Every structure is written in structure tokens, then in C-alpha cells.
Amino acid sequence: MERRVLVVLPHPDDEAFGISGTLSKYVQEGASVTYACLTLGEMGRNMGFPPFASRVTLPSIRKQELEASCAAIGIRDLRMLGFHDKTVEFDRERLDSCMEELLSELKPTLVITFYPGYSVHPDHDATGASVIESIRKLPEADRPLVYCVAFARGHEEAIGKPDVIHDVRPFVQQKIASITSHRSQFQAVVGEMKLSQQEAEERFGTERFWTYTFA
Amino acid sequence: MQTIHPPEIQRMIDGLKDQDLYIHLEMTSGAYAAHRDASRHPAANFISNAVIRYASGSIQGSGPYRVGLKTEKGWIYTEGLTHYEETEKERLIMAGHDGEGKLVVALQLSREPF
Numbered sequence: 001m002e003r004r005v006l007v008v009l010p011h012p013d014d015e016a017f018g019i020s021g022t023l024s025k026y027v028q029e030g031a032s033v034t035y036a037c038l039t040l041g042e043m044g045r046n047m048g049f050p051p052f053a054s055r056v057t058l059p060s061i062r063k064q065e066l067e068a069s070c071a072a073i074g075i076r077d078l079r080m081l082g083f084h085d086k087t088v089e090f091d092r093e094r095l096d097s098c099m100e101e102l103l104s105e106l107k108p109t110l111v112i113t114f115y116p117g118y119s120v121h122p123d124h125d126a127t128g129a130s131v132i133e134s135i136r137k138l139p140e141a142d143r144p145l146v147y148c149v150a151f152a153r154g155h156e157e158a159i160g161k162p163d164v165i166h167d168v169r170p171f172v173q174q175k176i177a178s179i180t181s182h183r184s185q186f187q188a189v190v191g192e193m194k195l196s197q198q199e200a201e202e203r204f205g206t207e208r209f210w211t212y213t214f215a
Numbered sequence: 216m217q218t219i220h221p222p223e224i225q226r227m228i229d230g231l232k233d234q235d236l237y238i239h240l241e242m243t244s245g246a247y248a249a250h251r252d253a254s255r256h257p258a259a260n261f262i263s264n265a266v267i268r269y270a271s272g273s274i275q276g277s278g279p280y281r282v283g284l285k286t287e288k289g290w291i292y293t294e295g296l297t298h299y300e301e302t303e304k305e306r307l308i309m310a311g312h313d314g315e316g317k318l319v320v321a322l323q324l325s326r327e328p329f
Contacts, residue, residue: 043241043259043261044318045243045245045317045319047317047318049316050316051216051316054216054298054300054310055241055308055318055323056300056303056306056323056329086246086261120250121247
């Protein structure tokens, strides 16, 4: 059982499709889960349909959606770190120091982040790279387990198949609640969320991770 | 956001001329453009809180709309605008959304930083 889980992702909603079932499971098992979310998704392109958000109102809307998603998952410790969407890779010094502070404060037993180089969005890759490099600096015995999420084209050819497969079927309702919390992002697919329990389990019941190996 | 009503945009453009303004100007094809379709090119830019001043400007077209602002030494141009924030009276908040509602361009002007 995991005791202290630290999740580091750059955008509100990055948790929803890939890991919210796993996090719900950890919360129910009694782990303390901290979610460090770097930005408020200020530059997101989805603004609802028809659009109900603007560049000015989007950050506060996405902050509320993030808080609702965390409530659905059961996460009580949400840290919003104040980075600006699309600029994470250009703010690496501040990012590295944030990561080192979080690791030192929380001493997580498990860290979940994006697989650097295989996560498509520059903010995802920069976040993963900073987490990995900050953990690499720790003495080997103190390094937490690291699970990464990857989805770039050709990622399995490069890094193989995921080695951690979680059955999150008992948590699909929490997962769907997490996804639908992000209304400005996923309004277009919310209609698809009216699934039977069996359909939801088939579609959302599995989450996949790569354990990062520090060579 | 409301679909653009050109006379109202023109009134706001006229009301903001000849003064220092903060601009947010942006265009993006989305960070996932090439991930979803390899033939597409992921391109984006934004400039936020640069200070500009224009002596004249107008909105043109029949929708999506174009806005051109003539500055002392150059131009600011945006094509593809579809929506504006109707509750904003001091700031001009405009955006262009595609058929799925995704933001493609944005042009915003304000006397205060964004």
C-alpha cells in the first residue's frame, strides 16, 4: 500500500483521464495524496461550446474545475504552484526548486508525473523532466518509486509497454466525476459520459504507467 | 462570450484610441495538433501585456471578422474573430473560435494589465 503519494502535473485536467481512478483507489486505501498542479491552464483552447469562457475568465473557471475534480477523487492537499500555461519549460529554475521543496517536505513513497520526452505537450515534458532530475539528485536509498504517464506517437517502440496496469473499475464513478468536473475542457465529450456501469468500466477501467528506472 | 456585433466593437475600438493600452494577442493551432494528425503543424504564439497605442482602427468583414489597428509605426492585425465578452465595458475582449468551440485567435485590449 502506498503511504504518501505526490502527483505533479502541469494543467488542471491532466489528472482526469489517465490517473484519477488510481488516485481514488489510493485515497480510499488511506494514503495521503498531494496534487501539485503547476498552472491554471490559462492558454487552453477549449472554452466550452458555445464558448462561455474568455482568456480573462478561464483561469478562475479552471481553478474551480480543478478543485471540483480533486473533491471527486478525494484529494485534500491540492497545491496550485502559480506557473503560467505554455511557459513551464522556460521557468525551469523555479520549477526545479519547487520540486526539490515538495520532495523534501512530503518525502513521498510514490511520485506520479509525465514521462519526459514522451508526453506530447512541452509543459508535460518539462514537468516530467524536472521531477525526474530532482529525484535523481536524492540519495539512491531515499528515492521514491516513480510512475510515469506517456502517450506520444511511437512511445511504446521507444520505452516499451507500460509495466504497471491498474484495474480501477471500482472507481469509475469517481473518475467520471473527475472528468466531468472539467466542464470547460470536456463539455464536448460529456454527452459520452452517460454510460452504463459496464460501458464505463470497459472504457475507463484501466490505467497504465511506466515505472521510471534511474540508470 | 457573445457572437460579435460589429457596431459595438467599433464603438469600443474608437473609445480606446490615442492612449497607452495593454494588448494580449494570440494565435494557436493547439499543442496537440500534430499528435492527432501528423500532417498538421503545431504553431502558436502569444504576446501578453505589451504596451501599444493606435490612432485609428476598425472591424471589417461579415464574420468571422477582421480587426486592424494602425499604430504610430506599424499595424496590428487579427483575422478570424467570432466572439467578444459582452460584460466587459472598459476592456475589449475578443476571440475566434472554430466549429468545435476551440479558441484559435484572441485579441484583447485594456488600460490595465491582464
